[in-house]
Amino acid sequence: MSYQLEGRLLEVCSCNVLCPCWVGQDPDNDGTCQAIVAWHIDKGTIDGVDVSDRTLTLLANIPGNVLKGNWRVLAVIDDRSTPQQEEAILNVWTGKRGGPVADLAQLVGEVVGVERLPVTFTVEGGKGRVKIGQLAEAEMTPFMGPGGQPTTLNESVFSTIPGSPAYVSQAAVYKSRVPALGINLDLHDHNAVQGDFRFVA
Numbered sequence: 001m002s003y004q005l006e007g008r009l010l011e012v013c014s015c016n017v018l019c020p021c022w023v024g025q026d027p028d029n030d031g032t033c034q035a036i037v038a039w040h041i042d043k044g045t046i047d048g049v050d051v052s053d054r055t056l057t058l059l060a061n062i063p064g065n066v067l068k069g070n071w072r073v074l075a076v077i078d079d080r081s082t083p084q085q086e087e088a089i090l091n092v093w094t095g096k097r098g099g100p101v102a103d104l105a106q107l108v109g110e111v112v113g114v115e116r117l118p119v120t121f122t123v124e125g126g127k128g129r130v131k132i133g134q135l136a137e138a139e140m141t142p143f144m145g146p147g148g149q150p151t152t153l154n155e156s157v158f159s160t161i162p163g164s165p166a167y168v169s170q171a172a173v174y175k176s177r178v179p180a181l182g183i184n185l186d187l188h189d190h191n192a193v194q195g196d197f198r199f200v201a
Helices: 083-093 099-105
Strands: 003-013 033-046 054-062 071-078 108-117 119-124 127-132 136-142 166-178 183-187 190-200
Touching: 003 083, 003 119, 003 127, 003 136, 003 166, 033 083, 033 119, 033 127, 033 166, 054 083, 054 119, 054 127, 054 166, 071 083, 083 099, 099 190, 136 190
Parallel strands: 071 108
Antiparallel strands: 003 033, 003 190, 033 054, 054 071, 119 127, 127 136, 136 166, 166 183, 166 190
């Protein structure tokens, strides 16, 4: 039982830029962080099941310091996934297959549901866009350094892509309405993160 996954991350939250959660501090928006975290698997297998070109999204309400856990999440599976792909992806992201993703899974205190919805995930010219059914959407652009390369965050105490640098970004648009999590947002110019990942276990 193992997995090898390579892909890209798009993440946006209700914190200001830069989200304090990534450096282990409390959220700066009334003490909670309400986020979209989407992992698009460009290529990969889980226990022999090909899961290439599939996306898993967590819509999350994080009630305080990110490292203390107790996240409440709604998991959304790309509706193009087969039942076998769905089961394999959920097995990884619930920690059942160990590896680097299991540490992240331990922070989730409650999964309020799992839904299959159409998911749009694109990165073009550095600009990212994610849309999860009618629940949430965001558009983001990375900050650029003086040399014209994306500004990166490395060796942070928290990461949704452990082992990889994160591109610090800003979301021009972030809308999310998830009643089950108490989320109702329509924000502009808040924190966002992009990045690449490679998870192996």
